[in-house]
Amino acid sequence: MLRRHPEPLLWMLFSAGGVVSGMLMPVLVLLFGVAYPLGVVDAPTYDGLRALVANPIAALVLFTLCALSFLHWAHRFRHTLYDGLQIKHLNEVIAVVSYGVALVGSGVAAYLLWQLS
Amino acid sequence: MEQTHTYGDTPYHPRWLRRRVSTYWWLWKPAYLRFILREGSCMFVGWFTVYLLLLLAALLEGPLAYELFLAWSATPAVLIVNVVTLGFVVFHAITFFQAAPQAMVVRLGRARVAPQTVLLGHYAGWVVVSAVVAFFLLGA
């Protein structure tokens, strides 16, 4: 029988996060990070955006995006420290901290979206 | 034989030459640098997720906080970070989608879908998703 490892699950979440953030983030960064601040297009009104975020489907998409993006970050961050900087002796600490941050971040996202709904 | 120290999976041998990989191995060749930049893109994915949470928090707090968030987002430092973020996020999307056909074999019936088709499918999805998001946000 297979030994139980968290790796397959973590990798699945990492991959899902890669796809979801790849699909959604470029347009969001372009609008919220660049186009609105530069005034290329008008930023959404408070009421308009609030109504949009309150939509259950939009909230679900946003939550998925935030949670999976955090998990994607955590996985890559851990591996890059492991390979790139060769700090293997801290592997477990880094793993706990990275995935812990990702879970806390996802919790915050869930709380905010819940309050906004 | 095993009581002497070993290096990796090769037993120690007094006359063999071993070189340790430098911490800066990723500067050795362009492909390695591209790899580390690809992995590094996760920092920008993480940053923008935090940025989204800040936006949501501002929305929750009220119209004034939202205005302040928008003003903050237009400050040079934040703007520069986000322009760089845009570059990395696009790079992340491209590299991630490029890897997809290598990782999965898609089948229609018995025939294997060509890797190029899988790649094109991802790009098509990207365009559609971006268009839908832009449609809703520009209409809001």
Add this chain to the structure above:
Amino acid sequence: MAQRIRLQIARYRPEQESEATFDEYEVPYTKEMAVLDGLNFVKDRLDGTLAYRWSCRMGICGSCGMTVNGEPKLTCATFLGDYAPGPLRVEPLRNFPVIRDLIVDIGDFMRKLVRVKPWIVRSAEKPIAGGEYLQTPEQLEEYKPFSMCINCMLCYSACPIYGLDPKFIGPAAIALAQRYNLDNRDEGSADRMEVLSEHEGIWGCTFVGECTKVCPKHVDPAGAIQRYKLTAAIDSMKAFFAPRGA
């Protein structure tokens, strides 16, 4: 009159020195001469003490892999003319301990290879009277690209993960495991998964992708590893949601 090219060849003579040095030789070449022919010229005419491995000269034995101008190459399939006017640097394969000059110790790879059982595993053999195991062209096509591996270890040399963590089982061993997993006659995938689902198995790989680029036989070990990860992940999800199920 043939043209000439300078070769800077890494030397390591453990009885004399504790570090590698470079010796420079000038060899004549014609456009059909490979780097290996250059080395043979050095050995035959200039310096008989040069040590390196080679056998078939036609890209099938996998023994003449070396680092040529920083890239892992089969020296029999890399041509001197492409590097004119030189100088051309020939070093042993990276990530392996050097025994002498251009010769590396391949024991680690050989031990890893056996661990993934790169042969057809059957729980019960059919009696001979039962006839052969039939395979359709489509079934052959499933694993054929992975079966082209010649164990030259260029992929290990290109893989920074293997360099950093010598316990990593490595590209070729995983590609060869996939070659048998994808063979419809084989029943050993669960055995192989035991070895490959370890951290030093497939999960150690972060998809640098260089193994695939340097492979002289177009095996795509990087793709094999990612596909394996997907299979392993789906399997483990199934095991999680249906723990005792089929």
